[in-house]
Amino acid sequence: MNSNNPFLNNKTFTTATSRNTELSSSKSIGYSQEMTVTGTINRSLILFLLLTASATVIWWMTFNGMNPMAPAIGGAVMGLILVVIAAFKPQYSPYLAPGYALFEGLFIGGISAIFEAMYPTILVQAVGATFVTFIVCLGLYKYKIVKVTEQFKSVVIAATLAIATYYLISWLFSMFTSFVPVHAGNSALSIGISVFVIIIAALNLFLDFDRIEKGAEQKMPKYMEWYSAMGLMITLVWLYIEFLRLLSKLSSKN
Template identity: 35%
Template sequence: MRSSNPVFSRRGFSRDNGYAGFNAQQPQAGGPAVGTNPYAQGTANPYTDGATNPYATNPYAQDAQLGAPQQARGNVMTIDDVVSRTAMTLGTVVLTAVLSWILLPVDPGNLGKSYGIGIGAALVALVLALVQSFKRKPSPAIILAYAAFEGVFLGVISSVVSTYIADGVVPQAVLGTMAVFAGVLFAYKMRWIRVTRRFYGFVMAAVMGFMLLMVANLLFAVIGGGDGLGFRSGGLGILFGVIGVVLGACILALNFKEVEDGITYGAPREESWVAAFGLTVTLVWIYLEMLRLLSILQGDD
């Protein structure tokens, strides 16, 4: 079974397969045929006590022992595939966000309606993300539909924040998200960030704890009113906003590791949709945390 967390919804992070890419060695002549290329035929995953990799039958994977292609590699994932699919998903998010901002008024008389549409779109996006997470193969239609509904939610929430809480904060949040993406990508390419099993475990535990605290804060806010446990305002809100952005940056590193391993070990081209999905979910996370953090900072001025 694959992870139910949409951020980690990929074969690399499936519960039954472990993470085949961690500490994987590059194919070398005369090297072992098992436990090197996680996408090669018959390759066993060294982290699952002999369990076979989900791409064990990939006819396009490199031969793990000889380091040579088994046949013409015309159906494998490339960086261009990942870039183009990610551009499609993020473009869909941006387009629907802009349209919802323009078409859904946020004046006091229609604020409730706008909130309802935004929350409804967020719930639909969550359901679609979970559906994709449990599918064995990526579905471009589901991923693009998720991006569309997520964009509606982002457009509504951004419009409300810009109109009633912190004017001008949305462009700052967008630039901040782009800066985090560029910074993590640079650090990853320079090998300042090394994604290991320990790193993955730490990030997973931290993300789960963070999400549980946010859910608890929401429940207290609904029951007792106000800001619940205080995680959304003041000094505590700033602290958790910074933590949220840092966790998003860590998740980005995991996304980059997925892309790198998929390209190195000959993942099927369809897996580029999974990579695009993961990157989109992570960037949405970072944007929302950046928007909340900047709103608090601007409100405290």
């Protein structure tokens, strides 16, 4: 119950901790082979740069006549596949995480280009909102203004699972019936749902920060830096997409 993010859950981190303890007891692992907060930050920056570069390429190609839907869908599918593999084989994260960032960049670049064509300047607003939210949450966590207690984790995880379940059910109904999800459109209720989802996504950042810090304290294997950075990127991508959705709803009302 430490994080709803599939990469930052108890099972994976417990397994990694146990393995690291065994290696340490046999004196076959040193500090350079242990997870650190600084190392995770560096890995996160690398993934962010890879994602941005990939998204920029798709963005440029889109505004030069290419249809962004194919690379966006392809990137989303491949990114999901790498996520699933990493969830079962975290030791391969040093190879899977960069691949995820590149494929997710295709998805982000394509989706962003579509939204930008419909609502000019929405990209800058969404990026700015995501960045500010990340900085604020990081500051609140760093200075212990928001403390990640067990109750806090339980509430955030429960809310996130509720959102995921609602999205899944809505998607299934809309695929096979004429059902229109409540969160579709630009009604006040729809906007309210988007605001709520953004809040929950932001709260997930606290869980991710806490799990990364705890992982470093527990001296997990070095590959967990890539694994943790990948999990953090998933949360940020989710937050960015939700900001795009909210801003598009607000723009369509004008």
